Amino acid sequence: MRLSRVLVLPALIPALISGCSSGPNFVAKLEPWRAKEENSCLESGVLARTTFVASRSALGGPSVCGTERPFELSAVYGGRVQIKPTALLRCPMIPQVDRWVSESVIPAARRYFGSDVIEISIAGSYSCRPMNHVSGAKLSEHGYANALDVSGFTLADGRKVSVKRGWNGSEVEQAYLRVVHRSACQYFTTVLGPNHDRAHNDHFHVDLARHGSDGLKRICK
Numbered sequence: 156m157r158l159s160r161v162l163v164l165p166a167l168i169p170a171l172i173s174g175c176s177s178g179p180n181f182v183a184k185l186e187p188w189r190a191k192e193e194n195s196c197l198e199s200g201v202l203a204r205t206t207f208v209a210s211r212s213a214l215g216g217p218s219v220c221g222t223e224r225p226f227e228l229s230a231v232y233g234g235r236v237q238i239k240p241t242a243l244l245r246c247p248m249i250p251q252v253d254r255w256v257s258e259s260v261i262p263a264a265r266r267y268f269g270s271d272v273i274e275i276s277i278a279g280s281y282s283c284r285p286m287n288h289v290s291g292a293k294l295s296e297h298g299y300a301n302a303l304d305v306s307g308f309t310l311a312d313g314r315k316v317s318v319k320r321g322w323n324g325s326e327v328e329q330a331y332l333r334v335v336h337r338s339a340c341q342y343f344t345t346v347l348g349p350n351h352d353r354a355h356n357d358h359f360h361v362d363l364a365r366h367g368s369d370g371l372k373r374i375c376k
């Protein structure tokens with residue numbers, strides 16, 4: 156790793172938002188794949204198919220926190236599943252969230268609960284901070300708008316299945332959440348849940364980081 160490619164910077168964005176004068180430090184690397192993936196996603200026109208994304212102005216700088224063209228995602232599955240609160244994400248995350256929900260989260264809910272999912276509860280999306288909020292750690296994928304924290308699912312019949320209560324809840328909740336967690340590994344390169352550590356006992360973290368020397372390794376815990 157060349158030193159010239161590593162930046163240690165204060166997290167300016169949350170400081171601006173919260174009005175604080177300083178934020179936690181993090182280590183950020185300039186990684187060309189990020190802009191490349193974002194641009195090819197934008198050029199693919201994949202987002203033109205949904206009216207449930209709103210374009211937002213650039214977050215942070217292209218080399219550190221943020222993303223060039225962030226989007227606010229308010230619903231997936233053709234608008235039938237609300238994302239609450241709305242999530243701030245970069246382009247490549249959006250079709251993956253949509254596919255995960257459409258192909259796995261909803262079919263599993265029908266199978267286990269006999270009901271559709273109508274809402275997904277979000278515990279976090281864009282946030283310019285070090286990993287696990289540890290000062291001096293690597294910049295979290297949340298800092299690139301490349302990660303989503305999902306804390307629960309609301310069913311059409313009114314039931315709510317939260318990661319916090321359901322992971323060790325009823326037999327059917329446990330089975331459902333494990334299927335949803337495992338299936339996320341097909342759509343995202345990092346998936347962390349309650350079995351990973353205590354920091355994830357109430358949500359599933361999913362992101363599109365590149366792992367390993369070829370960037371193809373997946374982390375599914």
Ligand SMILES: [Zn+2]
Pocket residue numbers: 279297302303304359360361
């Ligand atoms: Zn997360």
